[in-house]
Amino acid sequence: MPPPRLNHQNLRNESTAKDKTGTLDIPVKFLDQDYQELRKSCITNKKRFVDDKFLPDSSSIDPKKKLKLDLDQIKWLRPSNIVADPQLIVKEVSRFDYSQGSYLGNCWFLASVGALTFQKDIMDQVMPADQSFGKYYAGIFQFRFWRFGKWIEVVIDDKLPTINGKLIFVHSKTSNEFWPALLEKAYAKVCGSYADMHAGSVSEALLDFTGGVHVYFKLKKTSTDLWSLMDRAAKAKALMGCSTSQGDTSANTVLPNGIVQGHAYTVTEVFEVACQGEPVRLVRVLNPWGKGEWNGAWSDKSSLWNNVSESDQSKCRSLAIDGEFWMSMEDFTENFRAIDICCLSPDFLDSSSKCRWTSTCYYSSWDAGTTAGGRPSNKETFWTNPQFRVRIEELDEECASGQCPENILVSLMQIHENRYRSLVSNYAIGFSVFVIPLEMKDEKFPAKFFYNKRPVEASEKFTQARHVMKFFKLEPGEYLIVPSTFNPNESAKFMLSIFLRSETHRRN
Incomplete structure (x- = not known):
């Protein structure tokens, strides 16, 4: 069977008129x-x-x-x-x-x-x-x-x-x-x-509850202004969760500061207070155990609350033993490993009202012997992977100069059909992004196109997970996105979603 052609399918129109x-x-x-x-x-x-x-x-x-x-x-x-x-x-x-x-x-x-x-x-x-x-x-x-x-x-x-x-x-x-x-x-x-x-992973249930746009950030390894992104997400009614790193010993070890290792939490709010005239960005977190709280700065009994206005104290501070607590963004970044945000609309990704986000979704598969070419280093087979073309448009100055420099979000999810979740085996998956030269009009780029060509962007690494994503910036032009498994001949179905920032065009 020949490799599939490039296909274009809008997320909003993925169901045909005959089959909703x-x-x-x-x-x-x-x-x-x-x-x-x-x-x-x-x-x-x-x-x-x-x-x-x-x-x-x-x-x-x-x-x-x-x-x-x-x-x-x-x-x-x-x-x-x-x-x-x-x-x-x-x-x-x-x-x-x-x-x-x-x-x-x-x-x-x-x-x-x-x-x-x-x-x-x-x-x-x-x-x-x-x-x-x-x-x-x-x-x-x-x-x-x-x-x-x-x-x-x-x-x-x-x-x-x-x-x-x-x-x-x-x-x-x-x-x-x-x-x-x-x-x-x-x-x-x-x-x-x-x-x-x-x-x-928190992201699994967040996606299963919403079918929405999911972004994931490792807190210590991102240049994105995460607090601002979390603030926009909260205002957009997003669902947010976070997780801590696994400890050296057994899971769920409670550290002296009250944080549990190898544990998932809910992010329930972000808020900025003025403390002695200086702005402090806070994050509120909930332990699903219903108990067990952070006991450091800005915790329930922290004296720092005495330095903020009565209205902010009344709005934020609680002495209840309920598993929920506040901490500074700095302490949040230091004590938590990653954050997952899931929202029905991608518009929270950008702070500018002059921008909007469009989405496109593709359903495809890697099939052993035909379209499962493995990672880019497999020079003879990588080209057989499904390929998806995307165009990045040049934005006007107002839209391009927003607080958010990223203009594309790529999301790749493996589709499983096994009845039992514990028996599902995720392949290590990822994607690579290549510039398409202006003169090239190919529908399927051959092996020689990828020889000695490095991707301009890629998922951070091949990860053995149900879902991987990356939020990044591309210059205006045309690009090829190639999702793949780590090894050739690993068969699986997948869903590729591409979200692009574009200008808002209002009708008069």
Whole structure:
């Protein structure tokens, strides 16, 4: 089979008129289960739903017996068998509603949930609002997640794993509130089991909640003004998470300053205060454990709060033991390894109102023997990888002189089809960007084009991850983007998204 031609497909038009399946309006029925039909059947037959695709037994908790759990002790109970007055939501959804369970290392997921609670519109997408334990309760709930370019509808029953009548995984601080446990169960079903949620990256759940634009920065290795970018992201209703480096010993070691090693947190706000006349940029962070806080400068009991205005103290300072704390941007950069930001629109990337961002998405694959050429050093095969042409337009002075010099974001995601998340094997992936000379009009650039030609940009390195991205600047001109696996003949499907900064053209 010959390598595919260069293709151009706009993200907004990726679904044809005949097939809108996979959108929020018409999500894919996960495991072919239709919520409305199943619920109607339960109500008609006066039965409560039992999910035969995610059975209330050990196969849904820990099929490989990796967790330190006595599975024989576990009883699956509906909320009405746990408390007298179960509610999906008590008052309103909040980041303080829940605490992480003791048996499952899914802080990456719960840190993303913390970010999700700030955005009601996105929460309503993930957890449709017309559900309750009220009049038409049938023991069935639905959730929606974005998976590899498509929205899916996930149906679950409300049987939850307990020991001695207590939830063993995520649990609400209000005993009769169950949205966190049901959301976790729905995501566990997508992952294959609860154990399949063990260990992960914040970005994975942030993307699955939004289907949005994702940027990732290593805090000590970027020249980007991150606090300003985070401030714009917060104003744009982005979801943000961060993570700490793994310790030298076991994971989750709590350092003397209160920070947990190898742990994921939620970024809940950024704010600037005046301290003795000097501006201080602060970041507010939440530990998904629901406890355990930073105890350094600008922490809850820090004397530095005495040097700011009463209004700023009233707005920011809290002495509650809830896992949330403030710290300076400098301390944040020093103590955290990376930050992930996910937003529905890419416009937060730039500070100028004169600029906008356009997006294009491609679905393709690396196929062994034809289009899986490996990294650039594989001179004879690299050219066979899928190739994507992009044009960088020259911007007017006002748009080009914004605080953000970067004008392109490239995002590469592997698409997996394995039912069980823990069995997914990510290849080391990356992409390279080459200048296209004006005289070259080729649709598929041959091997000789890449001989002795170095890329002008590339992903930082080939990373064994589901998703890699880079935010950078290119001069006006035409370029070729070549995504690849590290080794030749590694077959996988992928999604390449390209976001470009352009001028805003308003109609008169």
